[in-house]
Amino acid sequence: MKKRLWEIKHFDLKQQAKIINAILMGHYNYYGFAGNGPKIQDFWVQTYRYWKRCLFRRSQQELSWGNFDRIMEKHPLRRPSTRVRYVDLAQYARL
Numbered sequence: 657m658k659k660r661l662w663e664i665k666h667f668d669l670k671q672q673a674k675i676i677n678a679i680l681m682g683h684y685n686y687y688g689f690a691g692n693g694p695k696i697q698d699f700w701v702q703t704y705r706y707w708k709r710c711l712f713r714r715s716q717q718e719l720s721w722g723n724f725d726r727i728m729e730k731h732p733l734r735r736p737s738t739r740v741r742y743v744d745l746a747q748y749a750r751l
Contacts, residue, residue, distance in 0.1 A: 657683075657703055665710040673731035676707065680734045688739035689748070696736040704733060 657679060664672050680703065687696055711727070712719040740748060 665714045690742040
């Protein structure tokens with residue numbers, strides 16, 4: 657994710673949010689099993705922080721957390737969600 661964020665830092669914000677959300681959805685779909693919630697939440701937080709860092713680096717002006725929160729309101733990142741619940745987990749287990 658870090659590499660991709662760095663590559664797209666000069667794209668417009670709408671396009672960046674679309675690309676990031678596609679990556680996040682793929683991550684949630686692949687790793688979104690019950691019990692893995694804290695890890696995918698951590699992935700979201702790290703993505704959030706690194707996106708702010710990349711946006712800060714593309715400009716000569718400081719990007720405050722308040723300004724970044726306004727960007728997040730306009731272009732939100734998808735929140736983590738589990739795709740497979742505990743009751744369905746047995747269907748995916750191979751013994």
